[in-house]
Amino acid sequence: MGTSVADLVLRGGPVHTMAGARPATALAVRDGRVLRVGSDEDVRDLTGPGTEVVDLAGRAVLPGINDAHLHATWLGALWPHTLFGDTGAPGMAPERPLTTPAERRAAILRAGDLLAGLGITSYTEPGLGPGEDAGSTGAFGTSVVEQYRDLAAEGLLKARVTALWLYGELDGPSTLADFRAGLATVEGAGPDPERLNFAGVKIFADGIPPMRSAYTHHCYADGSRAELLVAGGDDAEREANLTRMVLDAHQAGLQVGLHATGDRSIDLMLDAVERARAEHDVDLGHYVIHGDLVSAAQLDRMARLGVGLSAQAGIAVRTVGVVNAALGPGRAEGAWPFQAALDAGVPLCLTSDSPVLPPDWRREIAAADRWMGPAADPRQRVATLLRCYTVHPARQDGAADWKGTLAEGMVADLCVLAADPLELTAAELPDVAVDLTVLGGRVVFERAV
Incomplete structure (x- = not known):
């Protein structure tokens, strides 16, 4: 060079x-x-x-951390509060709605400062758009999109942002008609897609197991069943509409991030992607968000189809009791199969879903290690899990050719840790300070000593 x-x-x-x-x-x-x-x-x-x-x-240098599922605007509004405590199911978010453009701008900037202090140089805002223009938080509508575009143009973002369009309600229903109307108005990435890129769309297929709203093949312990969040007259119509959404997005060249926790909703996603790839064989990096009840057979299909998984270890370790109560004794222990996903070759992104959890990747790696059980080589386990916050998210972003590693020619996004993480166990990692964060060769955070 x-x-x-x-x-x-x-x-x-x-x-x-x-x-x-x-x-x-x-x-x-x-x-x-x-x-x-x-x-x-x-x-x-x-x-x-x-x-x-x-x-x-x-001190040690790592590629910049990439949290591939983080609601930064909402985080900026709520921090230091999060939805989860140390145990149990999520609680109610504090009532701190963002009501003006200035408040949304300030929330994004506040989150940027927080994330830079954690060594995070990239994140995904998983769901922004008209479906949330009347939302109670004010953190997910098109006004947020406008603030991101302005901040990117002004050079004030302290991380690279990938966003997914949302044409339904956050954690709520959507319709095929609204989804198609949204696809017809998708805007481009903007002048610098390496700083702000709208890569695709988010769809909510279902809810979560603790709330008995994950779409599963089997009844819950109380005999109840869930329905898809995608609108329709019955299960068959709802399933057909979800399939059509995935097919339409794929045909438009857009990545799909599907919120799917139940095994039945994951099957629908994989069937749709397989059909989409048969009709138009291009890998757009579609991925399952959360994937709590994904099976070994589904992981093999995901690897074959190029479907990734974005999951939260911190949720797994906190919700064992409530998931077993919903699904039946012992069911939680078979959920969130991180090691099986890695063994199958599925691109696994560990994420915080912040502000559901704190945006601390060190704690999420420790939680994943704990969930996966004893490792034959604890330090190799750390190296493997670090890839879930660097290499794999770059692939999810469609950016593996220019970020995610520190090979020559790649963007200079990096963080400096006070100790070498590859000389530590995962349980020791949360105590290691982030000393420096660099984005595109520019220092955006330096720890005071």
């Missing part, structure tokens, strides 16, 4: 590129991209009078 002088050099500590490269202790950045990765000596000729040099002193 030549011998141009670097804008930024980090040296003197482990650099984990997540790109399968040889061990490195230094990284050089120019014009927002990784210029060179190697030893301290390898970057010496790239350091000039104008180069900002960071002495790592043994």
Whole structure:
């Protein structure tokens, strides 16, 4: 890549590129991209009078963290409150509606500051659009879209944002007619899709098991059954309408993120994607959101069809009791099969769903490790789970060719941790401080010492 002088050099500590490269202790950045990765000596000729040099002193460099399912505007409105406590089912959100454009702008900026302090350089807003223009929170309607566009144009976003359009209600119903009307008005990504990109659409297929609203093949423990959230006169019509939504989005070249927790709703998603790929064989990175009750057979299909999974380990460990109460004793222990997903080759993104949970990826990795049980190699487990916050989310964003790793030529999105996570167990990770966050070669957070 030549011998141009670097804008930024980090040296003197482990650099984990997540790109399968040889061990490195230094990284050089120019014009927002990784210029060179190697030893301290390898970057010496790239350091000039104008180069900002960071002495790592043994601290570790990782690719920037990507939370692939995080409601940042809502988080900015509610923080430090979240919907979940330490145990049990989610509670009611505090009444803090965003009622003006200025309030929405401030919430996005507040979330950006919080996330930068956690080393998060990318996140997905999973559902913004007209379906929530009359929503009670004010955090998901088209006014939020306008604020994101303005902030991106002004260069004020502290993370790269991927968003999904929403043409129904958040956690609520949608109709095929409204969905099709929305698809007809989809706007482009904007002037810089690496900063703000509307990648696709979100559809709510069902609810969640603790509320007995997941769409399952079997009755709940009390004998009840759930219906799809997609409108229709009966189960068959609702299923046909959901299938049509997925097919229409695929035909329009849009990614589908389907909120599906029940095994029956996941089957419908996979059947629709298989049909869509047969009609127009292009991998758009469709994915299942949550996927609580996904089965081993479904994971194999997902891997074959290129369907990803975006899930929350923190919810799994907090809801064992209420899920068993809803589904029957012992059912929760077979839910959220993270290891099986990885073994099947499904791109697994660990996410916070914040403000359902706090947006702390270190705690989510620890929760996933706890849920998965003892590991033969605890430190290799950490490396594997870190990919669920870097490499796999970049793939979900359709951006694996330019972010998610620190290979030469990739965007210089990174964070510096006070200790090397690959020398720790997952349980130790939440105590490791984030010292520095860099977005596109620019420092957006530095911890005061």
